[in-house]
Amino acid sequence: MLGLDPDPIRLWPAAASATPVGGAPAERAAAAVAAHCRAVIDAAGVACVAVKPQLACFERLGAAGWAALAQVVAHAHAAGLLVLADGKRGDIDVSAAAYGQALVGATPTPFGEVEGLGVDAFTAAPYMGADTLEVLISAARAAGAGVFVLVRTSNPGAVDVEDLELASGGPLWGSVAAMVSRLGGAARAGVSDVGAVVGATAPEHVARMRELMPRAPFLLPGIGAQGGRVEDLAPAFAPGRAGALVSASRSIVYAHESAGGAPAEAARGEAERLRSAAWALV
Amino acid sequence: MLGLDPDPIRLWPAAASATPVGGAPAERAAAAVAAHCRAVIDAAGVACVAVKPQLACFERLGAAGWAALAQVVAHAHAAGLLVLADGKRGDIDVSAAAYGQALVGATPTPFGEVEGLGVDAFTAAPYMGADTLEVLISAARAAGAGVFVLVRTSNPGAVDVEDLELASGGPLWGSVAAMVSRLGGAARAGVSDVGAVVGATAPEHVARMRELMPRAPFLLPGIGAQGGRVEDLAPAFAPGRAGALVSASRSIVYAHESAGGAPAEAARGEAERLRSAAWALV
Numbered sequence: 001m002l003g004l005d006p007d008p009i010r011l012w013p014a015a016a017s018a019t020p021v022g023g024a025p026a027e028r029a030a031a032a033v034a035a036h037c038r039a040v041i042d043a044a045g046v047a048c049v050a051v052k053p054q055l056a057c058f059e060r061l062g063a064a065g066w067a068a069l070a071q072v073v074a075h076a077h078a079a080g081l082l083v084l085a086d087g088k089r090g091d092i093d094v095s096a097a098a099y100g101q102a103l104v105g106a107t108p109t110p111f112g113e114v115e116g117l118g119v120d121a122f123t124a125a126p127y128m129g130a131d132t133l134e135v136l137i138s139a140a141r142a143a144g145a146g147v148f149v150l151v152r153t154s155n156p157g158a159v160d161v162e163d164l165e166l167a168s169g170g171p172l173w174g175s176v177a178a179m180v181s182r183l184g185g186a187a188r189a190g191v192s193d194v195g196a197v198v199g200a201t202a203p204e205h206v207a208r209m210r211e212l213m214p215r216a217p218f219l220l221p222g223i224g225a226q227g228g229r230v231e232d233l234a235p236a237f238a239p240g241r242a243g244a245l246v247s248a249s250r251s252i253v254y255a256h257e258s259a260g261g262a263p264a265e266a267a268r269g270e271a272e273r274l275r276s277a278a279w280a281l282v
Numbered sequence: 283m284l285g286l287d288p289d290p291i292r293l294w295p296a297a298a299s300a301t302p303v304g305g306a307p308a309e310r311a312a313a314a315v316a317a318h319c320r321a322v323i324d325a326a327g328v329a330c331v332a333v334k335p336q337l338a339c340f341e342r343l344g345a346a347g348w349a350a351l352a353q354v355v356a357h358a359h360a361a362g363l364l365v366l367a368d369g370k371r372g373d374i375d376v377s378a379a380a381y382g383q384a385l386v387g388a389t390p391t392p393f394g395e396v397e398g399l400g401v402d403a404f405t406a407a408p409y410m411g412a413d414t415l416e417v418l419i420s421a422a423r424a425a426g427a428g429v430f431v432l433v434r435t436s437n438p439g440a441v442d443v444e445d446l447e448l449a450s451g452g453p454l455w456g457s458v459a460a461m462v463s464r465l466g467g468a469a470r471a472g473v474s475d476v477g478a479v480v481g482a483t484a485p486e487h488v489a490r491m492r493e494l495m496p497r498a499p500f501l502l503p504g505i506g507a508q509g510g511r512v513e514d515l516a517p518a519f520a521p522g523r524a525g526a527l528v529s530a531s532r533s534i535v536y537a538h539e540s541a542g543g544a545p546a547e548a549a550r551g552e553a554e555r556l557r558s559a560a561w562a563l564v
Contacts, residue, residue, distance in 0.1 A: 009391060009392060019393070025391055025394035025395065029391035029392070029396055032392070032393075054380070056371070056373060057380050059348075060380050060381075060384040060396065061389065062384075062396065062398075063345040063348040064345070066345040088371070088407070090370055090407060091338060091370055095339070098341070099341070101342040102338060105342075107342045109291060109343075110291060110314070111290075111301070111310040111311050114307050114343055117344075125370070125409055127408060127409040127432055128370075128440065128443070129441065129444065130442045131438055131439030131442075132437060133439075153410050155414060156411075156413055157412045157413030158410065158411055160461060161408055161411050161454070162410070162411065164448055164449075165448065165450070166446055166448060167446075167447035167448060169449075172454065176443065179443075
């Protein structure tokens with residue numbers, strides 16, 4: 001999976017230079033970000049099943065950034081790719097329902113329905129409990145979409161909360177994993193519609209997570225720039241090719257900085273290398 | 283604190299009817315939402331110190347919704363109110379930094395800096411650990427803003443994760459509370475710049491939270507529509523009036539549905555009643 005974390009000061013040169021000359025900084029930066037993401041999708045999308053836009057990178061450009069995000073979603077869909085919105089949302093009842101409308105649903109208004117982003121999946125945060133996740137999952141299920149719940153992430157601070165030992169035994173993430181497994185619906189292609197975000201930088205946990213969540217698709221960020229290696233992730237693919245999504249962002253988009261050559265060719269090469277490494281595990 | 287959770291099909295009649303006739307549903311709904319929020323601020327803001335827009339309610343209207351959010355922030359600031367963006371964000375390093383830029387900072391681009399929302403505080407989710415919070419807190423601190431971290435929320439599902447008993451003793455929320463206390467900076471007006479979201483529906487925990495976080499400002503949602511009562515929250519105000527923000531949304535905005543009268547007068551009356559009840563605790 002191709003992560004899209006566009007940084008306006010680190011875009012592919014062709015995208016930055018294709019931007020219209022006039023307009024406010026937010027509009028120009030958002031146009032450049034959208035052009036960059038389209039170029040990245042055109043270059044590396046062929047070796048991926050999905051793209052994962054990081055919502056924060058679009059929100060920081062305000063309304064223009066949100067419009068760019070909608071364009072990127074449309075471009076990815078036109079290229080035959082699934083879109084997973086990475087926003088790690090989570091909130092109570094009516095607020096969770098509003099996130100569902102924003103991401104996979106539509107909002108009734110007196111002026112007609114307003115369509116949401118129309119993504120195929122999104123990430124969610126579990127801290128507030130099952131009732132908050134159930135609202136998001138219901139919204140996703142109604143749209144034929146999926147939800148990936150944070151279970152054990154790839155950052156060092158995962159030890160502060162996720163790894164805390166419970167009185168009932170095992171780390172907190174084990175309990176969250178059991179909740180994720182419980183919330184998952186009927187399996188298709190070996191996997192359910194509620195997945196887990198599992199950091200690729202802690203491969204020692206992946207086998208245990210697969211035991212706790214036999215049918216959950218795993219989203220595995222942290223490959224490349226964050227230090228994770230595809231080769232360590234075999235248990236994630238136990239249910240088959242649909243069992244895991246290996247996500248890389250910077251290691252694909254900036255591959256030319258280490259590999260040399262044009263950005264597009266280097267990105268495609270790195271995406272194809274990761275795909276081969278992942279499929280070799282199945 | 284005045285919560286702003288605008289629902290396009292439940293706006294104050296004057297706001298809905300003041301909307302321009304032409305345009306796409308998203309633009310018209312966003313204009314109506316912005317007009318509604320401005321009217322609510324004009325009516326009830328005088329009895330509040332801050333407004334709390336729920337980001338999901340704006341995101342569901344896409345780019346137009348984000349533009350409406352920016353207008354609401356500006357209107358609240360012009361009315362002399364602080365703005366707390368309720369988005370419960372949380373992510374790793376570069377993504378957390380992007381949320382900081384979106385909410386309280388600015389984003390460098392080749393076309394000039396793009397200002398973020400410029401809010402005075404925002405809510406954050408703790409599941410991914412201290413390093414993810416530290417990035418958000420640094421961004422907030424640089425802007426003179428504050429962060430409110432979810433500790434123990436007001437929904438029934440709080441038992442699923444937040445209340446889990448740790449092997450080291452006490453519930454998970456106690457450990458998160460200790461982390462929040464540790465992350466807080468020097469106190470001003472008796473409180474630090476890192477606060478805690480503490481559901482008003484579990485008043486039995488508030489005294490213990492105040493012990494664990496002696497200087498953290500508490501954000502107390504769940505008053506009114508969710509069943510919490512201001513009168514139960516005295517320990518939250520131990521550091522003084524700045525010790526806690528009592529938040530109500532629907533019980534203020536829809537006060538006219540039970541109290542009768544015009545929406546604006548009923549909203550102001552309910553906000554004043556809550557303010558009096560809160561100040562009586564100090």
